[in-house]
Amino acid sequence: MGAPGIRPPALAALVLVVVVLAVCSGCGLFSQGTVVSPAPIIDDQGQPIAESSPVPIATPDGVPLPDDTIVIGALMATTGFLAVYDEPALVAAQNRIDALNEAGGLLGRPVVLRHFDSHTELSAMRNGAEHLLLDGIDLLLMTCDAVYAAPALEVLEGSGTLVISPCGTDDVWITGELGQRVFSMATPVSTEAELLVSLVADRGFTTAVVIIDQTSTEAVAVCEAFERKFEASGGRVSGLYRYQPTDPGLLGPILSGLIDTVPESIAFCGTRLVGPEEILAPIRAAGIVQPIFASSTMDGDHWIGKVPGVGDFTMLSYASVYSGAPDPSPAVRLVLDDYLAATGHRASDGRMVTGHDAIEAYIRAAERAGTTEPDAVAEQLRRFDGEEMAIGPVTFGPDLQAVADRPMRVITVEEPYARFSRLAVAEP
Structure with missing residues (x-):
C-alpha cells in the first residue's frame, strides 16, 4: 500500500x-x-x-x-x-x-x-x-x-x-x-495482579500492605487490582498507601503504617525512576525487612545498588535480561x-x-x-x-x-544481582 x-x-x-x-x-x-x-x-x-x-x-x-x-x-x-x-x-x-x-x-x-x-x-x-x-x-x-x-x-x-x-x-x-x-x-494488568497475588500466596502469606508509586498509571492499576484479588482470595490488605514525588510528606505515613501493622508482606507497584530511592531505600533504612513483591514496572537491576539492604525482593518480568541467569527461552x-x-x-x-x-x-x-x-x-x-x-x-x-x-517470569534479588527464578502461570 x-x-x-x-x-x-x-x-x-x-x-x-x-x-x-x-x-x-x-x-x-x-x-x-x-x-x-x-x-x-x-x-x-x-x-x-x-x-x-x-x-x-x-x-x-x-x-x-x-x-x-x-x-x-x-x-x-x-x-x-x-x-x-x-x-x-x-x-x-x-x-x-x-x-x-x-x-x-x-x-x-x-x-x-x-x-x-x-x-x-x-x-x-x-x-x-x-x-x-x-x-x-x-x-x-x-x-x-x-x-x-x-x-x-x-x-x-x-x-x-x-x-x-x-x-x-x-x-x-x-x-x-x-x-x-x-x-x-x-x-493485561488484571492478569499481572493475579500473578502478584500468587507470588504472595505461594509463600504462605495472608496479610499484605500495598504501596503504590503514582507516577505510573500501570503501576496504579496493577496494585489496585491486587488489593481486590488478594482479599477475594482470602488474604487481608492491612493498609494501602500512595506516593507522589511531588509530595514527599507521603513517605512518613507509609513508614509508620508498616511499623504499626507489621504485615507479613509488602506488595509494591512502582517505577524504576522513583521507587528505589524515594520509597524502597527509606523502607529498608527504617529496619522494615518484610518480603517485597513488585510488579513488572520495577523490572531491571540497575537500581538495586540504590537500595542498600534491598533484602527479600521478588518481581514479575516479561523476560529475563540478567546475564547471571539467562532467560529459559532460546528465542x-x-x-x-x-x-x-x-x-x-x-x-x-x-x-x-x-x-x-x-x-x-x-x-x-x-x-x-x-x-x-x-x-x-x-x-x-x-x-x-x-x-x-x-x-x-x-x-x-x-x-x-x-x-x-x-506466563510471566519471576525475578528474585540475590543482592547485588537480580536473577530469573521460575515461570508464574495465571490460573485458568
Whole structure:
C-alpha cells in the first residue's frame, strides 16, 4: 500500500523511519493531572543512564517506495517518559523487520517501518495517526498507554486499519472495546495482579500492605487490582498507601503504617525512576525487612545498588535480561542478542521483547491469510490458540484481543544481582 516508486537498491538493509515533530507544549499526560513525569535517572557522576535506545536512522518523508511495499507505521514515543516503554519495543520490532527483509520479505514483498514520535504528548497522537494514514499503512504499532492511544484510535475508527500495541497493558485492550482490529501483545494488568497475588500466596502469606508509586498509571492499576484479588482470595490488605514525588510528606505515613501493622508482606507497584530511592531505600533504612513483591514496572537491576539492604525482593518480568541467569527461552535470548547488537547495550528490562512478538504475530497471521488485508489478518490473529511466541504462548479469540493467560517470569534479588527464578502461570 506504499506510494508508487522505484525499488531502491539493497532494500533488505534499509531502515525507513520517519520522525515527525508534532508537539503541543503542555499537552502531555502530566498536564491532565493523572501522572507525574519523573526526571531521567543519572549515575553518581550526574550522567544520564541509558534507559532507551538510539532512534533508528531517519529517512526523509517522501522517499519513493516500491508499489508492492508493505508499510508498517509506528505511533510510539521515543522521547518523554513513555519512551522507556515504547522505544525498546520499537527497536525490537525494527530488528524483526530487518531480519524479515533479509529473508525475502513478507508474502514476497519488502516491508518498511515508518515511525512518528508521539513525544509523550496527547496532542501529537491525532496528528501522528492522520500522517501515518496518508502513508497507506498496512499495520500500525500503537503506543503502550491506552490514554495516549485513544485520540489516535478515534482517527483510525472507520479507516479499517489493523492496530497492534506491543506493550499495551490496560484491560481495555482485552475485549475489543478499542476496536475489532485492535490487539495488544502485552499482559493485561488484571492478569499481572493475579500473578502478584500468587507470588504472595505461594509463600504462605495472608496479610499484605500495598504501596503504590503514582507516577505510573500501570503501576496504579496493577496494585489496585491486587488489593481486590488478594482479599477475594482470602488474604487481608492491612493498609494501602500512595506516593507522589511531588509530595514527599507521603513517605512518613507509609513508614509508620508498616511499623504499626507489621504485615507479613509488602506488595509494591512502582517505577524504576522513583521507587528505589524515594520509597524502597527509606523502607529498608527504617529496619522494615518484610518480603517485597513488585510488579513488572520495577523490572531491571540497575537500581538495586540504590537500595542498600534491598533484602527479600521478588518481581514479575516479561523476560529475563540478567546475564547471571539467562532467560529459559532460546528465542528470547536471540531477541536480546539482536537488541544488544542494534543498540550497543543490553535491554533495561524484558518488556521490549513484545515488540518482536508483535511483528512476529503479524507475519504469521498475514502468511496464513495470504494477504495484508486488515480484516483477513485480524481474523487469523483471533485464531491464535497457544501460538508459541518468543516470550510464551499467545491466545486470542472473539472476545480476547490481549494476551491474558501467558506466563510471566519471576525475578528474585540475590543482592547485588537480580536473577530469573521460575515461570508464574495465571490460573485458568
